[in-house]
Amino acid sequence: MDELVYGLDFGTSNTSLAVSDRKGPARLVPIDPHADPPTVLPTQLFFGRDSRGAPCVSHGAMARKDLIRQGVKGDGRFLFELKAVMGFPVRTTRLLGRLFDLEEVVASVVRFVKENADRAVGQRVRRVMCGLPVRFNDDPEIDARAEATLARALEIAGFEEHAFSLEPVAADAASGTGEAGVSVAVDIGGGTLDVSVVRRPGGSTPPEVLGVAGRVEAGRNVDRRLIDERLLLPFGRDLEWGDGHRIPPWVLTKVGAWSEFHLLADDADFRRALARTEVDSRRHPTVLALSRYFLERQGYSFVREVEARKIDLSEQEAVRVRFVGVDLLVLEDVRREHLGPVLEPLLRALDACLDEALARAGLRDADVTTVERIGGSARIPAIGERLAARFGRERVRGAGSLTAVALGLGELARQRFLG
Ligand SMILES: Nc1ncnc2c1ncn2[C@@H]1O[C@H](COP(=O)(O)OP(=O)(O)OP(=O)(O)O)[C@@H](O)[C@H]1O
C-alpha cells in the first residue's frame, strides 16, 4: 500500500485535515461525523459526567450538543479556542477531578481527528505537516511555548514524524492558480490574521515566498468587542447604587471572555470581587444574576449566540441577539453599521499586515496580481470592501474557505515527505 501523509490545520475555531499520496492532489478527509460538513471539526471539547456520574469526553460538534444537553455542572468543562491559550504560563487544568497538562488536552483533539481520518483512509498515517500561524501571541515566550505544545501534542496523538509550515503559505499553496504573478493570501480565522506574498515565475519553476506577516486579531476579538461595545447593558453596565457605585468595569469585561470561563468560576480573586459587589449593591437582582452567569458558566452559551449572530451580519443588515440566562435576559438589536468600531482594529491589523508583508517582499500594491480571501473572518463584508478598495475588485478572489489551509498543508506534506 502506498504511504499516505497528512496536512493538519489545527485552527482556533475549526480543524481540518487533508491526505496526500505521491501522485494525486491532496483531498479533505471526514474527521467529525456529527459536523456539517464532516471535514470541518469545531475545535472544542466537552468534559462531563453521564447520568451515572461516569466521566465522558466528547469532541467537535458532539461537544456542543453535550454542552446544550447537559450544561456545565460541577467539575465538567467546555473547552474551546485552545490554540489561543496553548502557550500561556498556566500549564495545567483540572478536569473531572484530575489535573491535565495542556499538551494532553490538545492531543485529545488531535487523536480524535487522527483516529477518524485513519479509519477513513484505511491506514495508520505516521507523518504530518501541521500549520502554524505567523504569530500565536505577541509575546515571543508564549509564542514558542504554543509551538512546543502543539509539537508535543502531535507526538502524544501518535504521529511519528511532523513538520511545521506557516498557515498563510499553505493557504497560498492551495489557492494558487499556477498563473505567473504575485499572489497575496489573506487568512483571517478565529484567532489570527495571516498574510503571505508569493511570487510564481510560471512554468515548472516553484513558487517563492517573498514575505509573511501576522497579527493576533481575528474573529474572537470581534466577538468580544461586539459584547463590550453593544451588549453589556443587560449585565448591569449602567447600574448605579449609593453615591456613584457601579459594577467594577474589569468584571464586566469578563462577560465576553471566551476562553476564560472555566478559570473564572474557580478564581478566588474573581469570586471575592463578585461577592463584594453583591454585598455593596445590597444584593441587587442584576448583580446576583451577573454572579450566577459566571459561577454557573452560562457564558459559553452567550458567546456562542453572539458569534452566530455576528456571522448572520455578514449576510443580513440587522440581527437580534437573544440569550436567556438565569434571571438574565438579553434581547438586543445589532445592525451592520454598529460594527464600525468593532471591526476597526481588525481592518487596521489587515492594513498593517499587508504593508509589512509587501515591504518584506520589496513590492507595492500595484505589483500584486491576485489577492485570495481565506478563513471564516475574511467573509466579513468590510474585509472584502477594504481589499477591493486597496487592490481593485477584479484582483480579489475567494470567499473565506475554511479548508484551504488544510489542503495546502496536504500538498506541502507530499513535497516534504514523499517528494
Ligand atoms: N460568514 C462569516 N462572517 C463573519 N465571520 C465568520 C463567518 N463565518 C465564520 N466566521 C468566523 O470565522 C472564524 C473561524 O474561521 P476559521 O475556521 O477560518 O478559523 P480558524 O482557522 O479556526 O482560526 P485560526 O486560523 O485563527 O487559528 C470564527 O471567528 C467565526 O466566527
Ligand SMILES: [Mg+2]
Ligand atoms: Mg485558520
